[in-house]
Amino acid sequence: MPTLDLINLRKQFGSVTNPVVAVNDLNINVADGEFLCILGPSGCGKSTALRMVAGFEEPSGGDVQIDQQSIINMPPNKRPTAMVFQKYTLWPHMKVYDNIAFGLKLRHLPKNQIDQEVQASLELVGLGRYGDRYPAQLSGGEQQRVAIARALVLKPKILLLDEPFSNLDALLRVRLREELRQIQRNLKITAVFVTHDQEEALSLADRIAVMSKGELQQLDKPATIYARPKTLFVADFIGAMNMLDGEVNGGVVKVGNQRLPSPAECVAAPAKIAIRPEDVIVTQTGEGAWHGRITQVSDLGHYRKVFVQSPDLGMLKLYLPKSIEINDGEMITFKPTRFLIFQGPLPPFEVKL
Ligand SMILES: Nc1ncnc2c1ncn2[C@@H]1O[C@H](COP(=O)(O)OP(=O)(O)OP(=O)(O)O)[C@@H](O)[C@H]1O
Ligand SMILES: [Mg+2]
Numbered sequence: 001m002p003t004l005d006l007i008n009l010r011k012q013f014g015s016v017t018n019p020v021v022a023v024n025d026l027n028i029n030v031a032d033g034e035f036l037c038i039l040g041p042s043g044c045g046k047s048t049a050l051r052m053v054a055g056f057e058e059p060s061g062g063d064v065q066i067d068q069q070s071i072i073n074m075p076p077n078k079r080p081t082a083m084v085f086q087k088y089t090l091w092p093h094m095k096v097y098d099n100i101a102f103g104l105k106l107r108h109l110p111k112n113q114i115d116q117e118v119q120a121s122l123e124l125v126g127l128g129r130y131g132d133r134y135p136a137q138l139s140g141g142e143q144q145r146v147a148i149a150r151a152l153v154l155k156p157k158i159l160l161l162d163e164p165f166s167n168l169d170a171l172l173r174v175r176l177r178e179e180l181r182q183i184q185r186n187l188k189i190t191a192v193f194v195t196h197d198q199e200e201a202l203s204l205a206d207r208i209a210v211m212s213k214g215e216l217q218q219l220d221k222p223a224t225i226y227a228r229p230k231t232l233f234v235a236d237f238i239g240a241m242n243m244l245d246g247e248v249n250g251g252v253v254k255v256g257n258q259r260l261p262s263p264a265e266c267v268a269a270p271a272k273i274a275i276r277p278e279d280v281i282v283t284q285t286g287e288g289a290w291h292g293r294i295t296q297v298s299d300l301g302h303y304r305k306v307f308v309q310s311p312d313l314g315m316l317k318l319y320l321p322k323s324i325e326i327n328d329g330e331m332i333t334f335k336p337t338r339f340l341i342f343q344g345p346l347p348p349f350e351v352k353l
Pocket of ligand 1: 013014020021022040041042043044045046047048049196
């Protein structure tokens with residue numbers, strides 16, 4: 001039952017006088033068999049967190065536990081983890097077979113067992129006949145498949161992946177991540193996958209840990225992260241969002257020239273109003289609606305992406321159904337069907353109209 005717990009995990013680089021806190025008090029629990037993505041912008045501490053789990057980086061504080069047992073005093077090669085890196089890390093002078101067999105040889109397994117396990121792991125990643133090739137004779141995608149086979153052959157309790165596909169072209173990236181997810185499901189292996197690509201995280205993860213500046217912002221299922229972002233950072237970072245300035249006063253929030261309902265719990269103070277592009281309808285009447293001029297329309301198959309310049313809200317992005325006739329340069333009136341009210345550091349209030 002491999003579970004992974006990061007407990008108050010902290011990493012500080014730099015000097016005492018000039019510290020760089022890369023990971024600050026991080027708490028993440030990964031369930032048995034779960035596929036968890038750590039998502040955040042460049043420099044937010046994702047790799048540092050993962051490297052502390054793998055043992056390549058020593059924590060400044062906190063603990064890492066697998067099955068409730070601390071592993072932070074174990075050297076990397078003794079940990080029940082295996083890591084796949086972003087850049088190709090195969091040994092160029094060794095054939096694929098030897099790259100994969102290396103870790104098993106260190107474990108002094110009998111030759112026929114090594115042969116079997118190397119072959120099985122190559123077949124798992126769809127490269128059954130590639131054992132005799134050198135890494136230079138493989139494409140980038142094939143090399144990353146070998147790197148995954150090399151990690152899996154060790155039968156780790158926890159598989160760690162740090163942006164393993166980000167050097168590959170878009171199509172291959174999508175294919176490989178789906179293959180990886182299928183393999184992970186079949187093996188029921190617990191996995192932590194680091195990415196800065198939100199689409200990748202949203203499509204792959206059982207749960208996503210969103211990080212910013214070394215800190216955990218939210219740990220939830222993809223659908224929850226999208227529908228109920230807990231912080232302004234998450235609201236802004238995940239998916240498209242219109243962020244408007246509002247002012248709460250006595251059960252209403254004034255946004256531009258309109259007053260929208262707000263829950264009684266909101267305090268009379270400025271607020272940020274977050275509206276998803278799809279949570280807007282075009283109306284005929286002006287009541288309770290904003291207006292603006294369409295500055296750009298792009299056809300995206302089953303819906304249209306529309307930019308609207310509104311005199312009192314600024315530029316908004318809307319996703320509108322194709323059934324609505326709209327053209328560049330036209331004026332439209334529109335209103336929200338759902339929005340979030342952020343005040344201070346508290347989770348937002350949701351309003352549905
Ligand atoms: N060895 C180091 N010495 C000093 N600072 C470091 C070291 N490693 C990382 N950092 C700093 O810690 C912070 C987090 O780095 P980290 O590599 O974990 O970010 P990341 O989220 O993986 O970013 P990316 O998406 O670009 O890979 C950064 O500010 C980085 O400069
Ligand atoms: Mg990184």
